[in-house]
Amino acid sequence: MAAKIKKGALVRAVREQLNNSLEAKASDTRFPPYMFETKGEILELTDEYALVRFSVPTPSVWLRIDQLEPVE
Numbered sequence: 001m002a003a004k005i006k007k008g009a010l011v012r013a014v015r016e017q018l019n020n021s022l023e024a025k026a027s028d029t030r031f032p033p034y035m036f037e038t039k040g041e042i043l044e045l046t047d048e049y050a051l052v053r054f055s056v057p058t059p060s061v062w063l064r065i066d067q068l069e070p071v072e
Helices: 022-026
Strands: 010-013 040-045 049-054 061-064 068-070
Touching (some): 010 049
Antiparallel strands (some): 010 040, 010 068
């Protein structure tokens, strides 16, 4: 799936991948619904992480690439 995710792509967070992840354990585990219900745009990429800007007025967030799925 990582091959489908590139800069500028539209994505959505995958709840099953975020639950019990290191990121969930390091912060509040109650993720906002917009992460799973709205489209986000990939702004930057590293080897393992993507900076995602969601279509709601909130700061961008870094998520692991395997925690994202492409949407159209």
